[in-house]
Amino acid sequence: MPQELPGFYYDPEKNRYFPTKGPIPGCTRNSSAAAASSSNIQKPNLASEKLSIGRRKGITIAKLIHAREVYGKVLTFNKKKCNFQQEYEKIQASKPMVWKYQNTDRIADGALEQLHVNLQTLEGENEADVLVTGSMNGCLSLFEVGKVGQHFDYGVKCMPDRLWPHTTENQAECSKAQGGIWSHTGASALLDDISCIKRIGKHPSPVKHVLIATLGSETSGGAVYDLNLDPLDFNPGTSILRRISVVASLNCTIWTADCNSSGTQAVVGTNLGAALVNLETGVESWVCRSKSDVLSQQFDQSGNVILCGLRNGAIVTVDVRQRLQGSSVRLPKYRVPYPSCKTSQSSRKNIKNLTNKCFEIKGNIDPSCTIFMPSSISSLVYLQSYDQYFLASSMNGSIKLYDHRMIKRGAVQFYEGHVNSHSRIQLGVDPSENFVISGGENGNVSIWSIKSGQHLFSTKISNSVPSTVCCAELHRLPDGRQNSWGAWLGSREGLYLIHGA
Template structure:
């Protein structure tokens, strides 16, 4: 057994030691709260009014000319590029599309689709959206749809008050959306999730990546349980005059006799994992065969597969976040899974009507790596550039950053101001992994800096909670995967065109930065 070394942890799979660093490499570690602490790491509940977000961009440029690329601010020295990006992200243009009510309040995913037109084949941006009433819709983005005789065009209204009219008008024209005939269908029940393979959703697009499939799940209602489907995007849509029907591209993979709350799929879109009221199950998307990997009495509300597809993060109704290793799966019944008694953390004991000191869970899990939040988990997002870190949100409004290696010590960063009490509200992280966004029950949309925890944007943009959020896919690949991580991150950030989509009961919204 390898011995413990101060400041290092041992990775058995890689058979080597790694240093334990701060929450984001290159930064100092913030104070780690005790497990019983309910105090946030940051007390800011309003967007910062310092030089970063309160002054004009020209002021930042002037300071850089005088002091170089390292700025001396009230909270210490900061890099000019980071501060400039924070300033930009705090001033978006927000558009609402008329006629999209009840179209995108359950699930949302920006995608690319191929389209055959009279002038040849082209790839266009699109948004696949699901609703609580079971409607699944594919919206085309851009001016292409203006030239077609069939379908519906949706007009945008600017609802973001922080941007000048001339900028909003030019952006409004660029972000026209439309829905062709046959691109909206009614599913068997509420759409509970829409997921792309993580490689595709992170936009590492290249000619060698030919798996263009989207996983769609339904919640289930009454006796009929949830179901999992695959929507094929490989073949181009014929339009006009051919059919744009998405029903013909939908394949039913598997049905369950339980509720499906969430789902995720691996990078090759060969397998998916679903979170249900019975636990978590892996589904082969080719054969439909199912194997349970985690079972318990607490619903799995949130899930995240890691890059390798070998480990699943599961967020439970009881506030636990467990790590499930799926490399070895028992054949046959879920009863063959290893049973664990996991003690609740002090955080969980503060919740009313929770007198138990432990709960039972079956699966190939490591109880010592279980993290807890004060209430039910609503969303989980693993960071790709820093694969030991993940973001989690809970129904009490908590948004936290965790380190897998230090999960028992609690969160290493918090993000204040979020409002939630009972809703499965989503988190979304931009492709450069600098910012995290979430909508709240107070109808506000918020954006934080992942690194510093600063609240950069907070605005009431809807009359109902923005329950679905997603950053838009970028158009250029990350670069040579053999290069150093920091260089990859820099290239990815430079290729990024910030755009985001979010939805509420009131309709579909677009957020952009001209």
């Protein structure tokens, strides 16, 4: 067993020590560390102090550009050095535009995903952006995004109305400038309640296959489907039902799912635990068994580790490599104490009480590295740029950033202002991984800076919960303009798009 060295952590895969780094660049430090280093910070000059005052009052892009021309890319705000590009993107994120699409109620409250696909047209194959939406009433729909009407002259167009910022301009002109989404009757199908939509394979573009998971009902369990999009055909007489095939059916509720980067394995989170599903054979093997439902999941970049967020507030890290070698391997059993019960001393009288305050779980996990949040886990998101970091949210409104290397030290960043009490609300991260976006039970959409934790934006867009979110890829927004980020959100009331001004 490797010894613990101050300032270093041991990586068993690489069999070596690495220096323990602090939070991701730009993260705020705790108050004690800040106080300890405050004496070493030089006083800013008068011009920098004026810029700091401007920042506190709400600096404009014009002032920011002026400061860059005078002082360079590294600026001083509130006695802290920051990057011009990062501050510019924060200003954009704090003043976004929000659009609601007409006639899109009850189509995207279960799941949604934007994909770049090959589209079959009368002129041949063309690349296009498609939005795949799923509702809690089982409706699966496909919409073409951007350049609507270029390839087809039939079907239904859903045009956007601008919700934010409020405008007195002609709404029709605003909708025309933004662009709509397009679909036809053959581009929808009816399944059971849709709980998850994920692309199969993380990197291929155009996307060829999509994973769809259904929740299940009182009479039947959930199922995993494969939607073939190679190529997608929107011509008359076609139906996406012909493109949907069942991969596996489980005798349990499927809350969530994710695919590994190679597109060979999927993991499903159920009311019985987590199971791996071979996407070619449909064979499933359990990697985690728990009486607490697995409500959120995600593979790490290697595909060897799965984060599982449970209903009881626990986040466990499951190593699936041994399970991939053979399904006959028995899962080890653990009794994990809740945070208030962690103690090394106990008398015989309170053993029974302690037992009742532990939960049992089976799987290849390290119980000492289990994290507990105050309530049921709502969403988990790994950061791709920093593969040891992940975001987690719980149903009491907490959103936190964790580092796997320092998991016992707790969260490295907190995000305040999220409103939740019992809903499964997804977190979205923009492609550049600067911002986290989420809806709330108050009907608001909010944006936070991942690095600083700053709550940049919040406004009410719906009377129902915007529970689903997917971030648009760079330069793939409906109006064709180049934006640094954009995100789709879905609620029972409709489909929304939010992007930088």
